[in-house]
Amino acid sequence: MKTFIVFLRGINVSGQKKIRMAELRTCLSEAGFKEVRTYIQSGNLVLDSSATELNISERVQRAILDTFGFNVPVLTLDLSNLQAIIKKNPYPATQEYNKGIYFVLLYDEPDAKAVETLENETFNNEEFTITPSSIYLKCHKGYGRAKCNNNFFERRLNIQATARNWKTITTLEEMALSNST
Missing domain, CATH: 3.30.70.1280 (SP0830-like domains)
Incomplete structure (x- = not known):
């Protein structure tokens, strides 16, 4: 087990x-x-x-x-696998300071060309890093105001995903x- x-x-x-x-x-x-x-x-x-x-x-x-x-x-x-995703998070976080840090977990690996296109764009108050299994998202103004939310990544990368915050993960x-x- x-x-x-x-x-x-x-x-x-x-x-x-x-x-x-x-x-x-x-x-x-x-x-x-x-x-x-x-x-x-x-x-x-x-x-x-x-x-x-x-x-x-x-x-x-x-x-x-x-x-x-x-x-x-x-x-x-x-x-x-979950621990590997947490460990690779590029945005510093602790249990005390983790506001605005999200993990967008991917059901499948996104297309490399779509990833490259998206990574060349910039978004005010938002940063993200895309890996084959997850997207690390830092929302400086909070997830509720983020353009780069779960639905955004699903649409732009043509994938299925689910997002959770640092505390939940x-x-x-x-x-x-x-x-x-």
């Missing part, structure tokens, strides 16, 4: 795709996952499984469709570490 972090895209946002976390934990436990835990209401899970990242994503997506009646994009990372890492001990 390994510990995995699962990200659901677009649940409980503006009244759309509502899922109660207790019901989600039950649903996934019944689907065979162990030690299922959730963090806040926006689709962040930590669970244990002997399956692969891809298999977990497919099984979680199917369980949600069967139980709640709608399709949700699912991204699964094992703990070491590092809290999920801590939860996963406590699962894996």
Whole structure:
């Protein structure tokens, strides 16, 4: 058994795709996952499984469709992959100072030409670094005012992604570490 972090895209946002976390934990436990835990209401899970990242994503997506009646994009990372993403963050952050730092997690690697085109543009009060698995985003005026948000990157890079702030990502890492001990 390994510990995995699962990200659901677009649940409980503006009244759309509502899922109660207790019901989600039950649903996934019944689907065979162990030690299922959730963090806040926006689709962040930590669970244990002997399956692969891809298999977990497919099984979680199917369980949600069967139980709640709608399709949700699912991204699964094992703990070491999440830790590698955190470690490569080019924008200095600590638990005390992390305002405006976001991780845009990519479901697939973006096209190199699209990345090159986007990296040659500049945006006021926003910086980003694109890697094959994630985009590191620094929003100097806050994410709510950012032009370079999750939808922007999905549209410009023709990919699927889900964004989380520094606190959420590092809290999920801590939860996963406590699962894996």
